[in-house]
Amino acid sequence: MTASSSAPVVFTRAGVLRGMKECIPLLIGVTPFGLVCGITAQGAGLSFLETFLMSASVYAGSAQLVVLANWAHPAPVVAATLATFAVNLRMALMGPVLSPWLDRLRGWRLWGSLFVMADQNWAQALGDMTAGGRDAGVLLGSGLIMWVWWIVTGGIGHAMGTVLSLPPGHPLFFAALAVFVSMLANMWRGWGDVLPWVIAGGVAVVTARLLPGTAWYIVAGALAGSMTGGLRDHFRR
Template identity: 40%
Template sequence: MTAAPVSFTRAGVWRGFVLAQPLAPGVALYGLVFGVLAGERGLSWLQALLMSVFVYSGSAQLAALEVWASASGLAALLLTILAINARYVLYGAALQPWLAPLPRRHALGSLFLLGDGSWVLSMREWERGERDAGFVLGSGLAGLLPWLGGTVAGHLLTSGLPDPRAWGLDFMLPAFAAAIAISVWRGRGDLAVLAVAGVTALLLHRLVPGGWYIVGAGLAAGAMGAWRHGR
C-alpha cells in the first residue's frame, strides 16, 4: 500500500491550531510564572517578551533567569539554554519524515515554533495517519500566543507590586522547578539521573562562582540519561 504524500496547507495549520487549544491554558500559566520571575529579577517587559519569542522554552528560560541573576556572563547563559534545549534536536529528528519533503521555509518555521506539547500532539496525529505538515506549524502557533500573552501579563503583575519578595515571588523559581521535576518523574529509573545532576550542581555551586552549576547539572543529567538508554 502506498503511503499518502506529505502536504502543507492552511487547513492543516488551522487543524493543528484548533486541536492544540486544550494546551493553551497551561502554557499561559507557565508564561505567567516566567513573566513574574523575569520582572522580579529585573528584566523589562520588552526583554522578557523578546526572550519568550526567541528562546521559546519555559524550562530553559527559567534556568536562564537564575544564571542572569548570578551575573555569570553570556557564555553561561547560552550554554544553559543550549543544554536544556538539546532535546529539540531529537524532536526535530523524529519529525523528519514529515518535514523533510517540505520547502525549507515551511520546515524551519515549524521547527522554530515547536514545543513539548505540540511535538507530542504532532507525533500522535502522524501515527493516526495525518500527513498535512501544516499541523505542526498550527499546533506550535497555538502555544506561542498564550506563552507571549502570559509573559507580558506576569510581568505587569510584578510591576504593580512594591516589593515582590514580600509576596514570596522570589521563591517561585525553585518551587516551579520542583513542580516540573515531579510532573516528569517516571519512577526509580530516574534516580540515577537525578543523583548525578544533584551532585554535579552541589559541587559546582561550591567550587565555581556564578550560575555554572545549572549548566553542569544539565549536561551531566543529559549524559547520564543518554548512557542509561544506550546500554
C-alpha cells in the same frame, strides 16, 4: 484523519487552522508557566521590552526560567547562552521524530515549523502523525498559537510583577522552582533514574558551592548525571 500511511504528506491552510484549533486546550497549561516567566523576568530586572524580546525570540520557558534565576548585571551573556543550549538540547531529538512530516517540507514551511516547535505542540503533532495524519500544517498552526500566547502571558506576568513590586525572596518566585519540580514528576521513568539523578544533584550542589553566582552547576550536574546514566544503559545491554 484516517488517511492510510502511504498517502503523501501535504501542507494545507486547513491543516494549519486545525492545528490552531486543536491546541487551544493546551493553552490552559501554558498560561501559569508564561505568567511565572513574566513575573520572574520582572523580578530579575528586565524591562517590558526586554521581556517581550526574550519571549518572542527564545520561546522556551524552561531555559528562560533557568537563566533568569541566575541573572546578573551586566547580563551573563556566555553563561546564559550555554545554559539555554543545555536546557534545550532535548529539542534536537524532537525534530528528527517528526521527520516523516518535516522531510517533505522546504523553506519557511520547514524552518518556521521548527521555530515554533515546543514540547506541548510537538507531542500533539506526534499524536496526529502516529494516528495517520498527513497534513504537516498542524505543527505550524498549533505552534503559532502557542507562540503568540507565550508572548502575551509573559507580558501580563511582567505587568503583574510591576504592580505587585515583589521583594527578592518573595514566595511567588518559588513558582518558578515549582514548575521544574512538577515536570520532574512527569520525567520519572522508573528506578533506573535514581543513580543518574543522585549523581546530577550531588555534582550540581558541589559545583554551586565552588562557583557561586553562576549557572555552571546546572550544566555540570546534567552532564555528569546523563553520562552516568547513558554509559550504564549502553553497556548493560
